[in-house]
Amino acid sequence: MKQTKLQLICDAGLPLAGGGTLREELLLYNIPPVSLLVLSGEFAALTGKELGPDSDISILSGGQKVILMCLCALLSPARKIRFVNLWHSLDPHNRARAKALIEKLGNGREISFSEGGDDSA
Amino acid sequence: MILPKGDYQVWEDFSLALPADLDFGPGIHYLSGANGSGKSSFITRLLLPRLLQDPDIYSVYLEQQMHLQVTAVKAYASVIKPHRKINSEADTVDFLLQNLLRAWLERERPCYVVMDESLYAERVLAFLNGNLPSFSLVYSAHTLLLPATRTLSFKPLSPTRSEIYARPS
Numbered sequence: 001m002k003q004t005k006l007q008l009i010c011d012a013g014l015p016l017a018g019g020g021t022l023r024e025e026l027l028l029y030n031i032p033p034v035s036l037l038v039l040s041g042e043f044a045a046l047t048g049k050e051l052g053p054d055s056d057i058s059i060l061s062g063g064q065k066v067i068l069m070c071l072c073a074l075l076s077p078a079r080k081i082r083f084v085n086l087w088h089s090l091d092p093h094n095r096a097r098a099k100a101l102i103e104k105l106g107n108g109r110e111i112s113f114s115e116g117g118d119d120s121a
Numbered sequence: 122m123i124l125p126k127g128d129y130q131v132w133e134d135f136s137l138a139l140p141a142d143l144d145f146g147p148g149i150h151y152l153s154g155a156n157g158s159g160k161s162s163f164i165t166r167l168l169l170p171r172l173l174q175d176p177d178i179y180s181v182y183l184e185q186q187m188h189l190q191v192t193a194v195k196a197y198a199s200v201i202k203p204h205r206k207i208n209s210e211a212d213t214v215d216f217l218l219q220n221l222l223r224a225w226l227e228r229e230r231p232c233y234v235v236m237d238e239s240l241y242a243e244r245v246l247a248f249l250n251g252n253l254p255s256f257s258l259v260y261s262a263h264t265l266l267l268p269a270t271r272t273l274s275f276k277p278l279s280p281t282r283s284e285i286y287a288r289p290s
Binding site: 012013014015047048049059061062063064065066067085088089090091092093094095116117118 | 132154155156157161162185186187188209210211237238240241244263280
């Protein structure tokens with residue numbers, strides 16, 4: 001299958017791919033270990049929380065999980081990303097930060113968004 | 122239902138301060154605050170345990186991230202009679218509300234519905250307004266989705282502590 005046909009779907013209703021440690025989450029997103037510093041730096045700037053490779057990400061708040069999902073998607077090698085209900089879970093400050101992150105890290109990719117419950121299609 | 126004022130250690134590294142009693146009487150109660158300010162912790166660690174302990178009320182809780190709840194309701198709905206197919210979050214919400222109404226019609230009791238950043242807030246309110254004469258609806262969101270009787274503001278004092286203030290909307 002050509003990579004251009006693949007799409008990473010990130011649903012804020014199910015923000016963690018693994019739900020164990022950050023290291024496991026990075027593996028699932030196929031994020032190289034070298035990107036951990038970028039991810040943890042951006043996450044700390046957004047949330048004030050420090051994350052290491054062995055941090056238990058299941059104890060993050062709902063909004064923090066969504067921010068982490070967003071960062072993982074943007075640091076992954078996916079060329080097409082679809083965010084589902086991304087804005088709903090973020091407060092106004094984090095919405096603005098997430099938009100800035102998407103502009104900064106999403107360069108050259110096809111990024112789309114959808115919002116609403118599963119009865120709104 | 123009244124939550125007494127006090128200092129609540131809701132997690133090992135996070136506490137919530139209530140400078141005054143919080144009354145969750147009939148009406149719409151809006152929980153407002155930034156990501157990580159403790160809204161979900163308040164719901165799951167303080168509010169829900171008290172609601173679930175009270176045998177004289179009915180309560181429905183819609184989780185922020187509903188995937189596990191959908192699976193649980195799907196399993197439950199498949200073994201009760203009449204069987205009901207649950208295919209989506211919207212089906213889950215409808216099932217739980219119908220369940221609440223059925224119980225209330227059998228025996229009237231105060232009804233509480235708690236929603237944590239639900240995508241179905243308007244759907245829930247329309248159902249409650251159409252079927253129940255009185256209810257307490259508690260919802261958290263990042264914008265005022267429903268006309269609230271009262272707003273509870275979550276103000277972070279530090280990464281490990283927030284304070285909750287109530288004011289009429």
